[in-house]
Amino acid sequence: MPLGFNDNIISDFRTNAGVLGGPFAGWVLLLLTTTGARSGREHTTPLGFVEDGDRLLVVGSAGGSDRHPDWYRNILVNPTVTVETGTETWQATAVAATGEERDALFAKVVAVAPGYADYQKGTDRILPVVALYRLPEDTYTPPTRLDALADELVAIHDWLRGELAALRGGLGARTTPVLTVELRKHCLTFCSAMAVHHGGEDAGLFPYLTREFPDKADAFDRLQREHGTVARILGELQELLARLDDADPERLRGEFDRLAAELETHFAYEEEQVLPLLRASA
Structure with a gap:
């Protein structure tokens, strides 16, 4: 055109x-x-x-x-x-x-x-x-009970951990076209959920907490940088899954392990830094 x-x-x-x-x-x-x-x-x-x-x-x-x-x-x-x-x-x-x-x-x-x-x-x-x-808007209205948000954050992290484990387990059973399609679909769902979760934190939660707790600004900067690292790994993972039939199984498992390690470090640091602030504000 x-x-x-x-x-x-x-x-x-x-x-x-x-x-x-x-x-x-x-x-x-x-x-x-x-x-x-x-x-x-x-x-x-x-x-x-x-x-x-x-x-x-x-x-x-x-x-x-x-x-x-x-x-x-x-x-x-x-x-x-x-x-x-x-x-x-x-x-x-x-x-x-x-x-x-x-x-x-x-x-x-x-x-x-x-x-x-x-x-x-x-x-x-x-x-x-x-x-x-x-993605969520740039403005963020905190919920009435921030301790409820803390519970939700933990629940989301646990769900994402479970989804990643399920994806990792699926790599051992990718011998049929049906399972291959399901693995790709599962990965897209997981990657989309990660993007929405991190997008909401970057656009809303972290700016709000930075205003409320300016002394923690460095922690929120680190968390946002880690979001970028996770996004890059997810992109590489999706590229591998797009060529799933030809991809080296060991390389795929290595990518999943790398992503799992990055996410666990990120989740642990976020829970250490953010949950006490949400609990204290309840």
Whole structure:
């Protein structure tokens, strides 16, 4: 699609709060801003979307081209994106579906927008389906009982520990296509949960606690840096799982062990630093 064509849509979208006119009248789109996988620069693309519960689904159709669109390659490297829908602008985590989950989500999209089926027929490339999960806003309103938040934090950490252990255990049984698909799906769910959990802490909980306990600012800085380390490991892990059939089992297990060690260190430090503050504020 010509660059000028997209520029006209973006300009019209932003000028009229998402309501398009002229030749684009009636189109319902969002604007997706990604970070270039190589350049590191921001790129904005108008896309059709389908609502699916609390997430939005977009398809890397590229008009039926045999090449994945640039925005899709960008989110595989940098999954944090900006979404504009009418008068709203918000941050999201972009998660590409795979296997049976991708097929089920593509069927949902086609049921609403049948044109995507025609795009798929026009290429041997499997059109990717990407779910956009909204991240919490920058503002944070503390709950009435911070000790309840402390309990929730421990529960989330324990759940994530259990999910990681289940993923590690699944590596010993990845000999059938069905189990391979389930492992990929399980990993995407885990990675998405980690992104949402850390995104909420970075955008809300940590800034709030930093204001309340400025002497602990260094601890929150360290926790946020560790979030970046975990995100990089998760990205490497997803790349390995995308090539699960050809990946070296020992390397996969090594990546899981590395992730588990990083997470356990992170969780232990966070619980040591954050839980006493939440308990003391109750």
